[in-house]
Amino acid sequence: MGALARALLLPLLAQWLLRFAAALAPAPFTLPLQVAAATGRGAAPTPGPGPPAKPRADGLAFALEPSGGAANFLAMVDNLQGDSGRGYYLEVLIGTPPQKLQILVDTGSSNFAVAGAPHSYIDSYFDTKRSSTYHPKGFDVTVKYTQGSWTGLVGEDIITIPKGFNRSFVVNVATIFESENFFLPGIKWNGILGLAYAALAKVLGGIEPSLYKGDIWYTPIKEEWYYQIEILKLEIGGQSLNLDCREYNADKAIVDSGTTLLRLPQKVFNAVVEAVARTSLIPEFSDGFWTGSQLACWTNSETPWSYFPKISIYLRDENSSRSFRITILPQLYIQPMMGAGLNYECYRFGISPSMNALVIGATVMEGFYVVFDRARKRVGFAASPCAEIAGAPVSEISGPFSTDDIASNCVPTLPLNEPILWIVSYTLMSVCGIILLVLIILLLLPFRCRHLPRDPEVVSDESSLVRHRWK
Numbered sequence: 029m030g031a032l033a034r035a036l037l038l039p040l041l042a043q044w045l046l047r048f049a050a051a052l053a054p055a056p057f058t059l060p061l062q063v064a065a066a067t068g069r070g071a072a073p074t075p076g077p078g079p080p081a082k083p084r085a086d087g088l089a090f091a092l093e094p095s096g097g098a099a100n101f102l103a104m105v106d107n108l109q110g111d112s113g114r115g116y117y118l119e120v121l122i123g124t125p126p127q128k129l130q131i132l133v134d135t136g137s138s139n140f141a142v143a144g145a146p147h148s149y150i151d152s153y154f155d156t157k158r159s160s161t162y163h164p165k166g167f168d169v170t171v172k173y174t175q176g177s178w179t180g181l182v183g184e185d186i187i188t189i190p191k192g193f194n195r196s197f198v199v200n201v202a203t204i205f206e207s208e209n210f211f212l213p214g215i216k217w218n219g220i221l222g223l224a225y226a227a228l229a230k231v232l233g234g235i236e237p238s239l240y241k242g243d244i245w246y247t248p249i250k251e252e253w254y255y256q257i258e259i260l261k262l263e264i265g266g267q268s269l270n271l272d273c274r275e276y277n278a279d280k281a282i283v284d285s286g287t288t289l290l291r292l293p294q295k296v297f298n299a300v301v302e303a304v305a306r307t308s309l310i311p312e313f314s315d316g317f318w319t320g321s322q323l324a325c326w327t328n329s330e331t332p333w334s335y336f337p338k339i340s341i342y343l344r345d346e347n348s349s350r351s352f353r354i355t356i357l358p359q360l361y362i363q364p365m366m367g368a369g370l371n372y373e374c375y376r377f378g379i380s381p382s383m384n385a386l387v388i389g390a391t392v393m394e395g396f397y398v399v400f401d402r403a404r405k406r407v408g409f410a411a412s413p414c415a416e417i418a419g420a421p422v423s424e425i426s427g428p429f430s431t432d433d434i435a436s437n438c439v440p441t442l443p444l445n446e447p448i449l450w451i452v453s454y455t456l457m458s459v460c461g462i463i464l465l466v467l468i469i470l471l472l473l474p475f476r477c478r479h480l481p482r483d484p485e486v487v488s489d490e491s492s493l494v495r496h497r498w499k
Contacts, residue, residue, distance in 0.1 A: 109216070115286065116390075117217035121188040122201065123159030128152075130217040134286030139171050141180050142219030144203025149211040150218040154203055161186050169202055178207035220286075240397035240410035245352040245427060247343040249405045250439055254282040257407055258344045259386060260351050260434050262296065264303035265337030271299060273438035279384045283398065283407050287389030290361065291382035300339070300379060307337040323365055323374035332375060333358040338424075341392070345428055346406060348436070352427030354409050356395050359422040363391070395423025 109117055109130070117130040122142065129142055129152065143153035156162045165182040180202030188196045204210070204219075211218070235244075250256045259276040262269050278293045292300060301318045316322030326332050336358035342351045361378035378391040395415045399408035415423045 115215065115217060115288070118221070119190060120219070120221075121190055122154050123156075123185050124161040125158075126188060127154055127158065129154060129219050131219040131221045132217040132286065134220055134222050134284070137171075137173065137220065137222035137286060139169075139202065139220065139222045140199065141171070141178060141202035141204055143211070144180060145205045147207070147211050149213055149215060152218055154201075154219075156183060156185075156203055159185055165200070168205075171202075173210075176207070176209035176212075178202075178204045178210045180204040180206075235399060239412065239414070241413055242411045242425070244397070244399060244408040244410040245343075245354075245425060246346050246399075246401070246404075246406040246408045247352075248346055249402075249407060251280075252402075252405065254280060254284065255400060255407055256280050256282050257388075258438050260342040260344055260431065260438055262300065262342070263340040263353075264300060265307040266340075267303065267307070269296070269299045269303060271296060273435055274440045276386055277439045278386075281386040281388070283388045283393070283400075285390065285393060285398075287387045288378075288391070289387075289389050290356075290379045290391040291385065291387040291389060292379060293386055294381045294383070296386065297379065297381040304337060304339075309335040317377055320377060320380055323376055325372045325374040327372050332362055336362055341388070342429065343409075344431065344438075347428075349431055350428035351431050351434070352409075352425065353429065354392070354396060355424040355426075356392055357422045357424075359417050360395050361391055396425065 109119075115132045115134075117132045120129055120131045121127065122129060131142065143150050144156065145153055147153070156164070162183055162185045165184065168179055168181045170179040171177060182200060182202050184198060184200050186196050187199050187201070247257045250258055259281045260273050262271075262276065275293060275295055278295075305313055305318075313324070314322050317324050324332065338355050338357055339361060340353050340355040342353050344351055362375050363378045365374050365376055395412065397410040397412040399410070401408060409425055411421070411423070411425050415421060
């Protein structure tokens with residue numbers, strides 16, 4: 029595994045030492061999580077006399093509840109495999125006898141699911157019929173992501189992470205029997221381990237000093253659903269984009285290891301592309317390169333990174349009057365694609381537009397040691413000794429900087445791209461309220477009219493009809 033990939037172990041698994049998040053409202057397709065330690069390798073725990081048993085798995089999120097002994101974090105580094113293009117995954121054993129699967133680590137979702145049926149893009153799946161400890165729950169769930177979705181049957185079984193923390197647990201797991209754009213060509217994983225807030229309770233964590241250098245800079249978590257943070261500004265080649273800081277946080281800005289690229293809201297993406305194109309030393313560039321539909325190629329003897337500028341992201345510090353800056357060099361966002369040609373090498377643009385969020389994905393995370401500190405509600409960034417190419421660092425971190433020229437809150441109350449929809453919604457609600465009020469008044473009017481004095485010349489009952497007929 030390459031040096032940059034090794035930098036993601038503790039970024040993904042560090043500092044999730046929390047109490048169970050039972051109070052968090054789950055999404056419709058998730059359940060609150062509780063995890064039970066397995067009593068043995070041969071069978072799941074069974075009720076019996078003695079002290080109360082630990083709660084069994086009640087949700088889809090996967091959590092580890094360590095008891096005694098410290099985990100071997102460096103062994104977990106060796107267990108983490110993959111790359112930024114196809115994701116990073118861990119080896120996990122499921123069932124009895126154990127079946128080995130590779131599970132994608134994703135801080136942007138909160139479900140634990142594995143392939144439960146053959147698929148053309150994966151080489152193995154979890155066969156529940158072969159596991160003597162598997163217990164079906166009798167229902168299925170459907171989970172939709174920004175890209176892709178799956179439907180799976182919910183059950184319970186024993187899970188073991190063999191490296192770093194060699195212990196077994198009873199958890200809920202969804203076995204995927206139907207999916208769309210979830211398993212993709214070239215992937216080497218066959219399941220997903222969601223570590224976001226919605227249903228995750230407690231995950232093994234810690235900080236490994238050998239995997240970072242210098243200080244860890246922390247930014248507060250704004251809301252406990254995704255790892256949502258506050259971005260203050262972006263610079264291209266040292267020049268600010270001069271956008272309203274709320275544009276960077278439109279809808280939300282999150283840190284997500286399950287997203288490959290740096291994803292930007294459309295307005296921010298357009299500004300970044302314009303600034304990178306203007307700052308780069310390349311006079312003309314195909315639009316297809318920026319949109320991801322085309323690759324840019326150079327001969328093997330030439331590397332393009334010197335043509336492109338640095339990109340800096342300013343994050344609000346725990347002290348709200350200060351900020352710090354994380355910077356990625358072109359080596360991280362101008363990404364080589366393997367197997368493009370014999371005499372030349374082709375590259376893609378590691379930044380893409382997003383319809384609903386700014387996402388700091390693997391393109392940026394690979395340059396840093398990232399700490400998800402849920403106990404103190406913050407995300408930390410530090411320089412990583414692994415983030416080097418040919419001995420030269422590909423990322424920088426610096427601060428503090430003053431925030432006097434930046435708004436005190438850059439997270440909009442309402443998404444900036446949806447104000448018209450909200451106005452229309454409230455207008456329609458007002459109209460419906462007026463109509464309902466009119467209907468209520470009309471329904472009440474007949475009862476009020478019955479008590480009005482009658483006009484003696486008006487014939488309104490049978491006796492009057494008879495009386496007038498005989499006149």
